[in-house]
Amino acid sequence: MTRNTTRAEPGARDLTEDQRTDPLFVRGVERAMKVLSVFHHSDRPMSLSQIAQTAGVDRSAAQRMVHTLRSLGYIRRDPSGHGFVPGIRILDHTLDVLRLDPLVRRATPVLQELRKSVRERVDLSLFDDLRVVYAVRLQSKRQTFYTTLVGHSVPMFCSSGGWAILSKLPDDRVRDILERSDRQPFTPHTVTGIPDILAKVEQTRERGFAVGVSQILTGEIALGFPVLDAGGTPLAAIHVAGSQAEWTPEDFAANFAPLASEAARAISQF
Missing domain, CATH: 3.30.450.40 (GAF domain)
Structure with missing residues (x-):
C-alpha cells in the first residue's frame, strides 16, 4: 500500500515528567501548541470537536483556546463556515524562522x-x-x-x-x-x-x-x-x-x- 502526504512525522517529542514539572514549564502554552498542531495532517477545516479530540483536550478547554487563538489571529473560521483553519498570523513566524x-x-x-x-x-x-x-x-x-x-x-x-x-x-x-x-x-x-x-x-x-x-x-x-x-x-x-x-x-x-x-x-x- 502506498500513500500521499504533504508532511512527514517529525519523530517522538514526548516530554518527561521532569520537564513538565519544571517550574519554568508552562502547560497552558503546551496545550495551545497542541491545538495549533491539529491542522498538520488535516486537508479540510476542522470542527471544535475534532480539534479537541486530536489535541487531546476536553471540548471546553478547546473552545477557550480556539477563541483566544482566533482573537490573536492564529486561528480563523473557514469562509464556508464548516470549521476552523490556521490564521494568517502564523505566516509571520514562518518568515521569522527563514530570515533569521x-x-x-x-x-x-x-x-x-x-x-x-x-x-x-x-x-x-x-x-x-x-x-x-x-x-x-x-x-x-x-x-x-x-x-x-x-x-x-x-x-x-x-x-x-x-x-x-x-x-x-x-x-x-x-x-x-x-x-x-x-x-x-x-x-x-x-x-x-x-x-x-x-x-x-x-x-x-x-x-x-x-x-x-x-x-x-x-x-x-x-x-x-x-x-x-x-x-x-x-x-x-x-x-x-x-x-x-x-x-x-x-x-x-x-x-x-x-x-x-x-x-x-x-x-x-x-
Whole structure:
C-alpha cells in the first residue's frame, strides 16, 4: 500500500515528567501548541470537536483556546463556515524562522545560482530527526502546488536528502532513525526494508551524494547532497530533482551532481 502526504512525522517529542514539572514549564502554552498542531495532517477545516479530540483536550478547554487563538489571529473560521483553519498570523513566524536562520540565508543565493545552471527543481531541506523539512524551494517547469510550499517535509528513510544526511551520521544513529521511522511506502518503488536502506546509505557514502528514483513521487529522479557544519555534522541537504521522462538516472547524475556538490560545499561550514 502506498500513500500521499504533504508532511512527514517529525519523530517522538514526548516530554518527561521532569520537564513538565519544571517550574519554568508552562502547560497552558503546551496545550495551545497542541491545538495549533491539529491542522498538520488535516486537508479540510476542522470542527471544535475534532480539534479537541486530536489535541487531546476536553471540548471546553478547546473552545477557550480556539477563541483566544482566533482573537490573536492564529486561528480563523473557514469562509464556508464548516470549521476552523490556521490564521494568517502564523505566516509571520514562518518568515521569522527563514530570515533569521543563518544556514537558509547563506544557502539562498547559492541555490539561486544552482537553479539557473541546472534549470531543474532545487531545494534546501533541514534535518529534523526522522524527516527533512523544505526551507527553500526553487521550481522547474514541472511546477505543482505542493512542490512550491516551504514547510513540506518527507521522511529520512526514503528521500535522497535523507540518505545524504544519514550518510554523514554514525551507524548507530542511522539505525536508530530507521527503526523509529514508520517506513510506509509512497510509491511501489519506495525502499522500506532496513537492510535495503542501509545499502542506499552506504552507496551514498561511497559516491558522496544520493540518487533516489521514484521514492516519493513516481517518475522523479532526485539527487541529494549533505550540508555540514564546521564539525562535519549534517544540518541539511540540497536536492536536485528531474523527471524520468527526460533523463535516465545516470545521465541526470552525470550532468548535475558536480554542480550540486560544489553548491553543497559552498554552503557547508568547513
